[in-house]
Amino acid sequence: MDRLTAIASLILDEAKKQGADAAQCRVSESEKKEFNVDGGRFSLMRTLFDRSVSVTVLRDKRKGSVRINRFDDDAVKAAVGDCLAACESAQPDDAWEFCAEACDEHFTDGAPECDTEALFMRTKELLKDVSARHPKIMLEQVICDHNGVKCVYMNSYGVKYTTHGGSYNISLMYSAHEGEKGTSFYGTEVSLKTLDKPLIDCALIEREFTQIEAQLGAGPLEGKFTGTVLLAPMASLEIVVGTVLSNFVSDLSLIDATSIWKDKLNAQVADERFTLAITPHAPYVVSGSEYTGEGYPAKDFELIENGVLKSFQLSQYGANKTKGVRAGSDSWEISITPGEKTLDEMIKGIEKGVLVMRFSGGQPSAGGEFSGVAKNSFLIENGRLAGALSETMISGSVPEMLTHIRDIGSEVLCNGSMSVPYISFDGVTISGK
């Protein structure tokens, strides 16, 4: 860590020497160990030694940023020079700002050290478990890695954070096959602090294997109807949470005033059972964000509480531009408060609709309208799953869906960066052939 601190100090000194009014930098080095499985067999082991130096400077209210991956003095000094040259051409903007409350904090996050042998054995065990318990599942690609990172953030106002962290990360892409029949692929990602249990037992991995096997023999839906869409956690994240964070509460959407919620602070924007928080410090987050991109300490906060919009997710720059308030964190570590019904109970309450495990769709419009394919989905009729679906599209409006929530489930996907339950929404257009 001393070496990284020395480089960060050199950057700040050099920035001052070259005429910067303010500067911040992030210097990190990492080591990644990774096992790859392709087509069900081990294909590759990787060891990556990486470095990163990010520098941002302000001069005369102008901003420039440079990122390199070299640590030698000449390269670092040149990066600072490039950064100031970039400033020269920029236009002045009063809104740029870094955290100015001096501090010196150290964080140890997740799993800083890698147990390579254990990572291999857990990966091998996963292949055996899948083969024995889910023989129809074909693992197209499995990537199991450990990434250990040491990082120093410093700025010219005396703010300093050092972090030694790491995590085990499991990424699966697979489909089910029987003869020439095959399902759509499905993917899942999980981050872990420890390898204390079989990978198949982590998050919702085994349940998802079972659901994908049940997809074999999927057929198209006939016709079109307006019904209930029950979104699995990843589908909720993509359709609902992604739209809210990108289109309604982000810096960009509020600075250029395209957010349809720009005047909705403290107004009801969702069903009163819906609470969405940004939680970098939640216990289930493996390696959460400790500080923001501008050097402010990250804090958990509620974006939507009981359906009321309590905050935007503005950076200090965004807050200055819009006369708003900086949010506690700029990260996407998400928590949605679960409800009380199990998935089976949620399905029992639905007369006609679809259960969607994955959504493959176009980027929702600025207003939150979306349409796309309900991947890995099942028809729900009279409170029961009535067969797997292919070629079925769903379309609707995220702001309307948030006010038409039918149920929020008790079972959540906890994958190391978020905790999101199943959620069902009424009034969504579902169309087949």
Add this chain to the structure above:
Amino acid sequence: MLSDILSDLKPSFAAGAHTELRGQLNRSRSVVMVSGNLVQNARTDISGVSARVYRKGACGFSSMAEYSPEAARMVLSAADENAAFMETHAGADKPALPALAGGRCFVTEGINDPAQKIYVDFLKELDAYVEKNCPGLLSRQLIAMEDSMEKLLVTPDGTDAHTILPRSYCMMNFIAATPAGVPVERFGSVGGEGTFDLNFTSFDACRKKADELYEQLMLKKDGVYAEAGLKTVILGGIMTGMLSHEAVGHTVEADLVLGGSVAAHNLNKRVASDLVTLTDFANTAFGKRCPLPVFVDDEGTKAKDVTLIKDGMLIGYMNNRESALHFGMEPAGNARAWLFSDEPLIRMRNTSIHPGKDKLEEMISSIDDGYYLIDSGNGQADTTGEFMFGVTMGYEIKNGKLGRALLDTTISGVAFDMLKTVDMVGDEVIWSSSGFCGKKQPMPVGMGGPALRCKVMIGGR
């Protein structure tokens, strides 16, 4: 530019194994302006060295963020250790890779590094033009960007190479409100292979694109929802390119074939109408340089075109050296890596359906009730061939004439079913190359095609 510090290390490659040693520099420049505010002004330079060792089917890889002989020796050693770990822990019993014809390839011209001021000043002037000439926008987002990959590759048997592939673009996204106050967008880009200073010597192309996007957005904000269901449509060249890449190209990448893609069961079978021929071009297509030419891949294979579908029949896959051995095919230069720290994966280069003989006007006039879909925001496909594209610009076709503009919608289908409905193919190929293909690593690719008349599911509202 990278100096060659790697060739001298060839004698130290592990015996009895296949080794690749690669030095690489990725450069990116990005300036983003939102409604006159410069919100991003960034430069990135990422360099380092990596080695991959292949022994009896076990593969080890290592990389280091330093380009020096010491770093190269270290990654060679670490990659060899990783291959040995895999050999002992996971087992390995595959034959050695067939040797390639050796050679050398140098494509290193045209790599300037314009000052950041060039990008910023260009955007400022373009922004002023848009502000003045495009009234009524809720937002205008402009991006000036460049990225480049410089690679120096040393292999024991293949083509040793030093190549540079720069590309640069000016992107524009305009947002306006519908009469109901709902924001709608229109995005487009100008640019291609080459550095920013060479590609943007005048504002003409950008101003023309801005005018075109604005005109389309003004029609779109008063547009209508498409009627959901199976419709006869004309896909414009950009949409055909997306189809070629996403819905067909990925399913015939050999690693995905081995993972169970639909193409595994369709080799040498009819998958499209006989009007459809699809090729992944290496560096020259239809007599012209491809949008993003590839001359040698990161395994040292000299790049050649791969015909995937010929007259409607699926006849080939895209391979790396290992999968080519498995399928009894010839590797053609599809193994590509994005950063120095990335291993080569099977990737497309410039994928396009071949042009036919039909004029676009005749194609439109042949449809009584359908749609002309000209641009896509994004697209995704499944290993089953099931695909989905967002449609960001399109028009109704009524009685052979273009009608009202469409609000955003989505089309979907199963590629090998949908391609069998193609009954007219336009005579002009349109390419796009500004995006990234995502598959573990990002990768710049070209995709293109002519207008196609076909039947497809459209999402409507």
